Amino acid sequence: MLIEHGSLTRVASAILQGAGAPAEHADAVAAHLVEANLKGHDSHGVGMVPSYVKGMLDKQVDPHGHITIQRDNGAIVSVDGGTGLGRIVGFEAMDLGIAKAKDFGIACVALGNAAHLGRIGAFAEYCADEGLVSMHYVNVVGHDPMVVAFGGRDRRFITNPYCCAVPRKNGQHIVLDMATTTVAAGKVRVAHMKGVPVPAQSLVDEDGVETNDPAVIFGKTPTGAMQPFGAHKGYGLMVICEMLGGALGGLFTMQPEHPRLGATLNNMLSILIDPKAVGDLDDFDQEVSAMADYIYASTPATGTDRVRLPGDPEKETQAQRIANGAEIDPNSWQSVLNAAEQAGLNRETVAAMADISEA
Ligand code: NAD
Numbered sequence: 001m002l003i004e005h006g007s008l009t010r011v012a013s014a015i016l017q018g019a020g021a022p023a024e025h026a027d028a029v030a031a032h033l034v035e036a037n038l039k040g041h042d043s044h045g046v047g048m049v050p051s052y053v054k055g056m057l058d059k060q061v062d063p064h065g066h067i068t069i070q071r072d073n074g075a076i077v078s079v080d081g082g083t084g085l086g087r088i089v090g091f092e093a094m095d096l097g098i099a100k101a102k103d104f105g106i107a108c109v110a111l112g113n114a115a116h117l118g119r120i121g122a123f124a125e126y127c128a129d130e131g132l133v134s135m136h137y138v139n140v141v142g143h144d145p146m147v148v149a150f151g152g153r154d155r156r157f158i159t160n161p162y163c164c165a166v167p168r169k170n171g172q173h174i175v176l177d178m179a180t181t182t183v184a185a186g187k188v189r190v191a192h193m194k195g196v197p198v199p200a201q202s203l204v205d206e207d208g209v210e211t212n213d214p215a216v217i218f219g220k221t222p223t224g225a226m227q228p229f230g231a232h233k234g235y236g237l238m239v240i241c242e243m244l245g246g247a248l249g250g251l252f253t254m255q256p257e258h259p260r261l262g263a264t265l266n267n268m269l270s271i272l273i274d275p276k277a278v279g280d281l282d283d284f285d286q287e288v289s290a291m292a293d294y295i296y297a298s299t300p301a302t303g304t305d306r307v308r309l310p311g312d313p314e315k316e317t318q319a320q321r322i323a324n325g326a327e328i329d330p331n332s333w334q335s336v337l338n339a340a341e342q343a344g345l346n347r348e349t350v351a352a353m354a355d356i357s358e359a
Contacts, residue, residue, distance in 0.1 A: 001333065002325030004355035009034045011353050012046045015336070018343030019053040021063035025088050032087040036119040037326040040317035043186020044119045047193075047332040050339035051264065052085070052116070057342065060142075060263035061085065061115040067092045070112075075104040081114030086266060087122070089114045094123050097272045098130050105277025109270045112250025117266040121177030121314070124165035128173040131281075133273040136163040139246035142265035145254055146217060147181055147226040150235035153208040155225045157254055158264075159185045160241035165311075167275070169285045174292070175311030180238035182229040185217070192218035193331035201227055244269045325357060 003011075012030035017023055029052070037045030055061035065084020069077060077096055081089035093111040100107035117123070120136050127134035140158030147157040159179040166174040179185070182202040191198045192214035205211045206223040216224025228235035246253035250267030275284045298307040321327070328336075340350040 001328055001330060002357045003328055004325050004357075005034050005038055005322060007353060007355040008037070008046060008326055008328075011336070011340075011350055012049055014350060014353065015049055015053060015340045015343050015345060016056075016063070018340065018345045019056040019063070021056065021085065025063060025085055028091075029085050029087045032118050032122055034326065035122065035318075037328070038318045038321045039119070039121070039314035040321075041119055041184070041186075041314070042190050042327070042329075042332070043184045045326070046328065046336055047186065047190065048116065048118065050335045050342075053339040053343050055115060055263040058261075058263065060261055065089060065115075067096075067111070069096075075100055075106055076108045076110075078110040078112070080112050083113055083115050083263075083265065086114045086117035090117045090123050090268070091126060093268070094126050094270070097134075097270055098127060098132060101127075101132050101272035101274050102130075105274050107272045109268075109272070110249045111266075111268045111270070112252055114266050114268065116264040117268060119177065120161045120163040120268070121165070121175050121311070123268075123270070124163045124175055124177065125173060127270075127272055128165040128167035128175070129171075131167050131275070133167060133275060134163075134165055135271045136161075136268055137241045137244035137249070137270075138162070138266055138268045139242045139249070139253060140264060140266055141246065141252050141254055141258060141260075142263050143260050146185060147228060147238070148204060148208070150228060150232050153204075153225075157228075157238055157242060159226065160238045160245065162237055162241055166288060168288055168292075170289075172315075173311060174288070174309050175314070177311070177314075178229075180228055180234055180241060181226045182234075183226075185226065188214045188217050188226065190329065190332065193335075194329050201229070203227065325355075 009030045013026040016026035033046050056063050062083045065082040067079040067089045070080050071078040079093050093109050097107045097109035124134050138161045145155035149156045159181045161179050163177040197212035198214050203211050204224050205216050228238045245267050249269035252267050300306050337347045341347050
């Protein structure tokens with residue numbers, strides 16, 4: 001089913017408000033989730049509403065939360081997210097980092113203990129719109145691990161995303177935004193909801209043998225695990241995200257002394273660089289454009305329509321989905337309506353708010 005994005009945002013906001021979020025926070029979080037749907041990352045879209053509602057109702061997520069500064073060392077600042085909604089405390093942390101990067105040429109922001117940050121690209125795009133390069137090392141904590149270490153069988157990590165954006169004056173920023181697993185956990189959940197297999201090298205079963213059945217993660221009795229992408233190299237980046245995002249960013253890694261109460265929390269270490277502090281901005285922008293053009297001029301491989309830069313698929317999907325509506329699978333939609341009921345709203349009233357058409 002396709003849902004017009006404005007009506008989907010109103011639905012998500014109403015449910016989040018029903019679960020206790022102030023209207024301003026609910027609207028911002030709803031827009032953040034729907035933007036993920038529009039960019040093609042349904043795993044981080046309104047399908048997350050049920051877990052956000054549960055987190056708030058269980059009092060593991062503070063819907064009113066804001067950052068508090070723990071330590072301010074000039075270009076480096078540490079903030080505690082206080083389990084506030086990730087979109088809210090994450091943008092507050094970026095506002096601090098942007099101001100500092102403009103003052104010092106570089107800034108480092110350590111954000112600990114944020115509720116789920118969602119699509120990390122949103123934070124990098126926010127910095128890029130201010131003309132800043134940014135890198136974001138993120139770990140995921142708060143529930144049991146789902147991902148094996150390279151060469152091991154036991155679960156040790158969640159899906160630690162890494163993101164880096166290169167700003168461009170024309171607004172066509174280059175945005176690498178990815179889980180360090182072959183697929184994001186939410187994509188395994190969506191595949192399970194849809195009853196379809198996941199891509200190769202995504203999962204292992206209880207024997208450590210590769211499988212494409214999402215039920216080993218999201219079935220009634222999970223027995224398998226997810227895999228880091230790219231063998232030892234992707235695994236290495238996953239470890240770095242754990243150590244920089246988790247240990248340095250929030251003193252909160254997946255090591256077993258920390259609580260795992262069920263809500264998804266993130267810690268994020270962000271490094272922001274003002275290209276103007278490095279050299280001439282026009283020269284940098286021209287060099288980036290010249291290299292981008294050179295990459296785009298590649299002859300496509302057989303079966304590929306054209307060569308893209310990181311961030312291009314999201315831009316293409318967003319244009320198409322703004323025009324036609326965001327695609328929501330029926331199981332995910334029913335979960336959203338269940339969450340509406342849990343938040344004290346009438347299911348039919350909420351369903352009627354959505355402008356739905358068939359895919
Ligand atoms: P993905 O595999 O769809 O894309 C990863 C990157 O590859 C993107 O930058 C994309 O633009 C680029 N890309 C894809 N196809 C391309 C092509 N043909 N040519 C050039 N570049 C291409 O993303 P993912 O790993 O599934 O991650 C999905 C989302 O999940 C991300 O937004 C990430 O931030 C989010 N995430 C969040 C958390 C969290 O705890 N908050 C955890 C994991 C993932």
